[in-house]
Amino acid sequence: MELFTNLGLGFSVALSFQNLFYCFMGVILGTLIGVLPGIGPVATIAMLLPVTFTLNPTSALIMLAGIYYGAQYGGSTTSILVNLPGESASVVTCIDGYQMARQGRAGAALGISALGSFFAGCVSTVIIALFAPPLAEVALKFGPAEYFSLMVLGLIAATVLASGSLVKAIAMVILGLLLGLVGTDVNSGVARFAFGVSELSDGIGFVSVAMGVFGFAEIINNLEQKGSREVFTKKVTGLLPTWQDIKDCTPSVLRGTALGSFLGILPGGGALLASFAAYTLEKKVSKNSANFGKGAIQGVAAPESANNAGAQTSFIPLLTLGIPSNPVMALMIGAMMIQGIAPGPQVMTERPQLFWGMIASMWIGNLMLVVLNLPLIGMWIKLLTIPYRMLYPAILLFCCVGVYSLSNSPFDVMQTAVFGVVGYIWVKLECEPAPLILGFILGPLMEENLRRAMLLSRGDPLVFFQRPISLTMLLIAAFLLVIVVAPTVRKKRAEAFVEA
């Protein structure tokens, strides 16, 4: 079996002392920022991007991946104990998790979410190993027309699956594409939209956009809304769920894992969407759905499994197609480019150590996370007692050091601050920044592929409809748009986001 030789190679890479260390650092950091409300994986990975420059590519990606799925574990702790999502994908865990904590069952909730996440993590690791290679093979046959259509599909899917207004989300994607075009045009050498500023002719820094919009703007918004929180910091006992709990939860964990794995692969998917969908599904299929919202353990198990599964399978489009499905994956592309690796299907054949090492590290990382989260839970709870006024100056400092060290220039810091203001305004205007980030990273790629496709077809735009794969993807994109605009689905979509 080729799969086993590949996984064998992966484990031999992931189990090297150096990679184990960076995997450990990644999951520790991920848990830490997952537990702390007000800082998410996007800002953290953005912060660490400059640092990864000094590492070898495999270790760097192993660590960054660990942050993302580690945050899914940590986020549940805060949701359950504080009724505040430590991480956006844990929003729904608050609903039943916090109720369980109030009934004195915090231990069981924490235990089941860690075990459910571990199970989901194992399954989705296998899914990546199974499905990524055939997908990459298909992707190798892609021409520029297929790539262009794929990006259209990805961007449309990202807007459809976003909450809030569809028109605004599409507008944000286009704005992102445009901002991504700032800088020197590869074909003509013209510095576009640089206004004579030499720093801008290299393009707007991706880290600056991500950190300004997700890091700084987030802090300002958090400071704007005051509010006290009640923390259950008393000793949490009974971490191991009872037999009855396990019996109750097994189907939920299975459903959550399946749904999460599937939604993670979709463009625009990932942990956040997976957890929302899993909670809604669980409520629908449950025999006593009245218990939901009052401390149903299924309401914790399903979304927590789903968000971890989704977080991991969202690596599939990244590793096989080189297309990010959410802002975290966009940052991973940034990390790969810093290392001089062009993301795409060739990564697997040209750098098998990197590809399989990363997959194997995910399983190892999940194992570490169970150990970190169950016995050491007390340590993470202590962290929650740190007031926010002590946290945000520290977050700011780390962000600033990270941005500054990108090119050792104050200009990047300035640029990030500007995006902090803009990000604040966007939040106030209910314009979601996540689609913008995707557009931003895809802007230059999309233009390049459009140009090539049009050159090959001698200026005939019909090429996108004549090639079967390209046509299929455009049709799916159109279909997605149509069903969202359709009145009945529109109502359902609004309901789903309100309910969850």
Place this chain on the structure above:
Amino acid sequence: MKITNGKDFWAGLMFIGFGLGFMIVANNYAMGTAVRMGPAYFPTVLGGMLAVLGAAVLFRAFVSKIPHPLAVFPFRLWFVVGGLVLGVFAFYTQVPRDGGEVEKIAHELLSGVAIGLLFAAFGPRSLWVILVSVVVFGYMLKPLGLVLAAGLLIFGSSWGGHEFKPKEVTFLFVALAIFSVFAFVKGLGLPMNIWPAFLE
């Protein structure tokens, strides 16, 4: 016609502004043909699409059933005007590379005030206090070194929050300064000086 949804109103205007802005600036570059697209082609098409979508959002502001007041966030028009005037002035009075130190510093201060005013035009007090501290950190890191610049950032941004407890912030500063010196400079080997440039 009455604006019911203030958020859509401003968002629509913003999208139209960005869309038209990109189109106008792209006008300076070569358009090319569909076969050989010039640098202006893609941005012009996208800018047009953005402006159209912006118009749709703007239209929705008048028919929306979700009411939002027009004042979505604190906004100070005079700060924008002042910031823009100073910014334009600073842009045209740039000191040449071989200019005097005093003039350079004066020019940087002028630019700084312009930017600070533009930041202060939007949002709550914490927004501009924090972001100005961030920018100050960026520009002071080299001349003052990591420790003192971090101090400016930590004290500045803490002052931007709701509560400012001097003792607590001092403790935070000492802890973070020690941590960042060891983690960033010694551990990761980032090229930054720890103390002011003239002391090292």
